[in-house]
Each structure stands twice: as C-alpha cells, then as structure tokens.
Amino acid sequence: MSKKKPLILVTNDDGITAPGIRALIEVMNSIGDVYVVAPDAPQSGMGHAITLNDTLYCDSITVAKKEPQIEYSCSGTPVDCVKIAVNEILKRKPDLCVSGINHGSNSSINVIYSGTMSAAVEAGTQGIPSIGFSLLDYSIDADFEASKKFVKKIVKECLKNKLPKGVVLNVNIPKLSAKEIKGIKVCRQADAHWEEKFDKRTNPVGRDYYWLSGEFVNEDKGQDTDEWALANGYVSVVPVQFDLTAHHAIKEINTWDI
Amino acid sequence: MSKKKPLILVTNDDGITAPGIRALIEVMNSIGDVYVVAPDAPQSGMGHAITLNDTLYCDSITVAKKEPQIEYSCSGTPVDCVKIAVNEILKRKPDLCVSGINHGSNSSINVIYSGTMSAAVEAGTQGIPSIGFSLLDYSIDADFEASKKFVKKIVKECLKNKLPKGVVLNVNIPKLSAKEIKGIKVCRQADAHWEEKFDKRTNPVGRDYYWLSGEFVNEDKGQDTDEWALANGYVSVVPVQFDLTAHHAIKEINTWDI
Incomplete structure (x- = not known):
C-alpha cells in the first residue's frame, strides 16, 4: 500500500485551460495519479459560491493528448468542481487536493474572495489534505518555472507529514526567479482589507452602472505576515x-445582557 | 451626538423583496435610520463571491411606500451590495450592518457558503459592526414574529457594547414560537460538513447533467455548539x-523540511 502512488485532485478558478493549472498538473504528474476537475471558464472572485438553482455539466475532455492525467471540464464554480469530483468522478477519496496555480495573489484577506482557496477549503471540509497555490502575477503569460519547484517541495512535505485536522494551506509565491526567492516562510494572514473605488458609467440607453475596482490596504506592520514575507522575497x-x-470573543459576548 | 439615531445598512441574500429582509427592516426602523441595499434576485449559496468581470446596476427603488427606509436594488452578489452601499450610496460609514433574515439555517459550516453571512463578514472587513440573522425555516411563508424579538434584543446589545475588532456575529433562530424559545446561547461553530449526493439526469439532447444536493452531517457532540443550541430550543x-x-498549526508546519 505505501508504495502506491497518491491520488491527486487538481482544480483551479482561472479555468481548465489556464497556464497556471497546466504547470500544476505537470508537477503533480511527477508525484501521483492525477485527476483534473476544473471550471470550463474563469471563475475568479467566486469565493465559496455553489450552484444551487442551476444545472451542472461535467464532461470528460482531453486538453493535452500525450499526458497521463484524466480531465473533466465543469460548468460550475471551483467549489462545485471539488464536490462533483469527490462524489461523482473519483473512485475513492483523493490523498490530496491542489488548487491553482492562481494567476494573481491570494494572500491576506484575498483568501475569502478567492475561488482557488475556496476549492482548497471545500476539500478540507471533506477531510482531504489540501493546498491552494497562487503566483503574484496576473498575466496570462506568467512564468511558472520558479513556482513549480516550490509547489513540488511543499506538496511532498505535505504528503509526508500530513496536515493538522481542519487546516488547509494557502501558498503564495512572489514574482521572482527561483534564484531570487529567499525561501519559504510559514506566516499568519496579514490584517489588510480592500477599499473600493467604483467606476460609475452610463450605458447607451442612459442607465447608470458600475465597475467594481479597489485598492488593497495593508496597515499590518508585523513581520510574521504573508504580506511581509512576499514583499521580502519569500x-x-x-x-x-x-x-x-x-x-x-465568546467570553466577552457572554457579558452582554441577552 | 450620542442621541443621534444609528445609521443602519440592511442587506440579505434572498433578494430585496424576500419576507425575511422585510421583517429585518421593520425592526431596524424602530432603532435607527435605515438604508437597504440588497440583491435584485435570490443569491443563496453565493458565499463571498464578488462581480469582477461584469457590470453592476444599483437602482433606487420603493418597495413599501409608507415606510421610512431608503432602498436600492443591486444586480450583484450580497458582498457587492455591501461594497457599493458603503462606497457609493451611504454618506458616511454605517454604525451597523445587518444581513438577513435568511430563510434557512446558516449554522455550523454553512457560514462559508452563505451569502447572508458573507455580506456581514464583508462589512466586518471594512470595520463596520455587523450581524447576520437566519431563521431555520426555508419556506417563503416563514413566520418571523419570534425572530423580530430576538433580532431587536441582539442588535440593541451590539450597539451598546460594540463588537471586538475583527469579529461579526452569526445568529441562527430555531423554528419555534417566541414562548417556546428558551433563550440565547453564545456558541462555537459545530464541526459538521456536507456529504454531497448529485442527482444525475440526461437533457433532451442526450447530454448528462447534475443537480447538486447533499446531506448535512454533524458528528460534533459538544454542547457548546450552535447545532446543539438550535436543537435544544435556543x-x-x-x-x-x-x-x-x-x-x-504554525508551529507544527514549521517542523516541515521546507
């Protein structure tokens, strides 16, 4: 049993053809038997959304002909992908779920908006060791070479050491070459937030509408945070x-007159 | 200043015309100046989703003519509603954000799927005291009479005592009459999860599709959990x-060879 290859579920939120998930699949093929169940279209910012009032398609597809992984393209959210993979596609519970590699940061408060991390969290709720990976480069042409090295290292250690119950990992990788990256730091989530700036426009028939945009504000000066690590090359x-x-907070709220 | 009425933002995930938000508005009108910014359609299960690649509409509307609240109907998710309310609609940061009253439970792990709770969490990230309310009755005809009494009590105590930094409240109310409810318990989130059961069907042109459905599994026997409180009339x-x-978990993961 111990020499059996681990069964690995791969998903993401940028969609099944994104370069980031292709890099992740490449690394996972060197470690285990790989099933990919990922969204058929970009699902960034979907958080932990699930599809309650609509149908879900999940079709077997071949994206890369000569590669060993088995792939399914799903019409749902990243969390839907994990649910359908575990319950309909895979013959047994996977030994690991990896999500990403996301094109763009999921550090700090971004963890709660991130479809990448929500997929990892969903797998975690089902008792599956799980890691979300993100590279701090939104570009479709992002270079995942350095990321691959760190993904492999972290996944191997995770399979060896196991994760504590109820815990998944949020891994962010700076936009640097492998040589420039100083190492890996285990961190806490920085206390940061988004300050929105809506772009108000008028449509051709005269109705006002908005585009959501915003500025990331980090006032957390701690050197034990993910933001600090990333800014310092880790x-x-x-x-x-x-x-x-x-x-x-339970004790404090128990002092209320309720 | 201290005699000024509090400015209260009301939102939900069942949509602006749902009976649950109407009950919440009624109670809030007895406490403060009320702005409603809520989804124009049901958004259940949207979690912390935000609208990144689409436009947002947010229109002033009148749902109830003789009532004092000011209302906006928004095409986005519950989290979008909070962002647009705080940054575009309200003249100042509200003193409180309340979300709900949700038709159905948001106890235990449901907190991460819930649009109702994600709206409350979003307000929390922006430094606004915030509470999500849910009644354990999915019916459109749910009776919110008992809920109103407890909503008022909890909101008044929240405005008086303030919430600890970085904390919002998840309030669930059992489907019982006010007389039957035994009181209020401050709890921890029960360690429960969903086991999915997909309903596989074939569409009229022969393509397979799925409906997501599942079973809530709570193996947490603790008497300090939300599930215990609700099952016991609190x-x-x-x-x-x-x-x-x-x-x-930071210490443990620091022992890994990474």
Whole structure:
C-alpha cells in the first residue's frame, strides 16, 4: 500500500485551460495519479459560491493528448468542481487536493474572495489534505518555472507529514526567479482589507452602472505576515482553518445582557 | 451626538423583496435610520463571491411606500451590495450592518457558503459592526414574529457594547414560537460538513447533467455548539472572524523540511 502512488485532485478558478493549472498538473504528474476537475471558464472572485438553482455539466475532455492525467471540464464554480469530483468522478477519496496555480495573489484577506482557496477549503471540509497555490502575477503569460519547484517541495512535505485536522494551506509565491526567492516562510494572514473605488458609467440607453475596482490596504506592520514575507522575497505559507469561530470573543459576548 | 439615531445598512441574500429582509427592516426602523441595499434576485449559496468581470446596476427603488427606509436594488452578489452601499450610496460609514433574515439555517459550516453571512463578514472587513440573522425555516411563508424579538434584543446589545475588532456575529433562530424559545446561547461553530449526493439526469439532447444536493452531517457532540443550541430550543450566536489563520498549526508546519 505505501508504495502506491497518491491520488491527486487538481482544480483551479482561472479555468481548465489556464497556464497556471497546466504547470500544476505537470508537477503533480511527477508525484501521483492525477485527476483534473476544473471550471470550463474563469471563475475568479467566486469565493465559496455553489450552484444551487442551476444545472451542472461535467464532461470528460482531453486538453493535452500525450499526458497521463484524466480531465473533466465543469460548468460550475471551483467549489462545485471539488464536490462533483469527490462524489461523482473519483473512485475513492483523493490523498490530496491542489488548487491553482492562481494567476494573481491570494494572500491576506484575498483568501475569502478567492475561488482557488475556496476549492482548497471545500476539500478540507471533506477531510482531504489540501493546498491552494497562487503566483503574484496576473498575466496570462506568467512564468511558472520558479513556482513549480516550490509547489513540488511543499506538496511532498505535505504528503509526508500530513496536515493538522481542519487546516488547509494557502501558498503564495512572489514574482521572482527561483534564484531570487529567499525561501519559504510559514506566516499568519496579514490584517489588510480592500477599499473600493467604483467606476460609475452610463450605458447607451442612459442607465447608470458600475465597475467594481479597489485598492488593497495593508496597515499590518508585523513581520510574521504573508504580506511581509512576499514583499521580502519569500514564498508565504498560511495555515487556514474553516472553523470561523472567534473563540476569544465568546467570553466577552457572554457579558452582554441577552 | 450620542442621541443621534444609528445609521443602519440592511442587506440579505434572498433578494430585496424576500419576507425575511422585510421583517429585518421593520425592526431596524424602530432603532435607527435605515438604508437597504440588497440583491435584485435570490443569491443563496453565493458565499463571498464578488462581480469582477461584469457590470453592476444599483437602482433606487420603493418597495413599501409608507415606510421610512431608503432602498436600492443591486444586480450583484450580497458582498457587492455591501461594497457599493458603503462606497457609493451611504454618506458616511454605517454604525451597523445587518444581513438577513435568511430563510434557512446558516449554522455550523454553512457560514462559508452563505451569502447572508458573507455580506456581514464583508462589512466586518471594512470595520463596520455587523450581524447576520437566519431563521431555520426555508419556506417563503416563514413566520418571523419570534425572530423580530430576538433580532431587536441582539442588535440593541451590539450597539451598546460594540463588537471586538475583527469579529461579526452569526445568529441562527430555531423554528419555534417566541414562548417556546428558551433563550440565547453564545456558541462555537459545530464541526459538521456536507456529504454531497448529485442527482444525475440526461437533457433532451442526450447530454448528462447534475443537480447538486447533499446531506448535512454533524458528528460534533459538544454542547457548546450552535447545532446543539438550535436543537435544544435556543437562539445561537457564534462570533465569527475573518482572520482564517490556524495559529495553532504554525508551529507544527514549521517542523516541515521546507
């Protein structure tokens, strides 16, 4: 049993043909038996959305003919992909779920908006060791060479050491060459947020509409945060939990007159 | 200043005409100056999704003629509604954001799928005291009478005591009369998850598709959980945080060879 290759589920939120997931599949093929179940179109910013009031398609496809992985293209969100993979596509629970490599950062508060990380979290809720990977480069032509090296290292250690119960990993990689990257830092999520700036326009029939845009504001000066690590040339690894209880606040709210 | 009425933002995920948000508006009108910015259609299960690649409409509307609240109907997700309300609609940062009353439970792990709770969390990330309310009754004809009493009590205490930084409240109300409800319990999120059961069908042109459905599995026997409180006739209040860092896991992962 111990010599069996691990069964690895790969997904993402940029869509099944994105260069980032292709890089991730390449690395995973060197480690285990790979199933890909990923969105048929970009799903960035979908957070933990699921499809409740619509149908889901999930079709077997071949993206790369000579590669060993088995691939399915799904009409749903990243979280839908994980649910349908685990319950309909895979013969057994996978040994690992990896999501990404995302084109763009999912550090700090971005973890809650990220379809990439929500897919990893969903797998975590189902008891599957799980990691989301993101490269700090939004470009479709992003260079994933350095990322591949760090993805392999972290995945191998994860398979060897296991993850604590209820914890998945949020890995962000700076836009640097492998030589320039100083190493890997285990971090906490920086206390940052988005300040929105809506772009208000008028459509051709005179109705106002908006484009959402915003500015990322990080006032957290800690040197133990993911933002600090990334700004200083390190890969950041944040252990993420889906028990959202603010345990420290229970005592305080128990003093309320309710 | 202290006698000024609080400015309250109301939103939800069932849509601006849902009976649940109407009940919430009624209670908020008795406490403060109310702005409603809510989705123009149901957005259940949208989690923390935001609209990145599409336009957003946000139109002033009148749902109830003789009522004092000001209302806007938004084409986006619950999180979009909060962002556009705070940055485009409201003249100043609101003193409170309330979301709901959701038709159906958002207890335990449902917090991560819930548009209702994601709206509350989004307000929290922007430094706004925030509470999501849900009634354990999915019916459109759900009876919100008992809920109104508990919503008022909790909101008044929240305005008086303030919330700890980085914490919002997830309030779930059992489907019982006010007399039957035993009280309010501050709880932790139960360690539960969903086991999916996809319903596979074939469309009229022969292509397979799926409906997502599932079963809620709670193996957490703790008597300090939201599930326990609700099953035993109490309103559950879970303090929820959006720092997702599993702080306890940092030490363990630092022992990995990475």
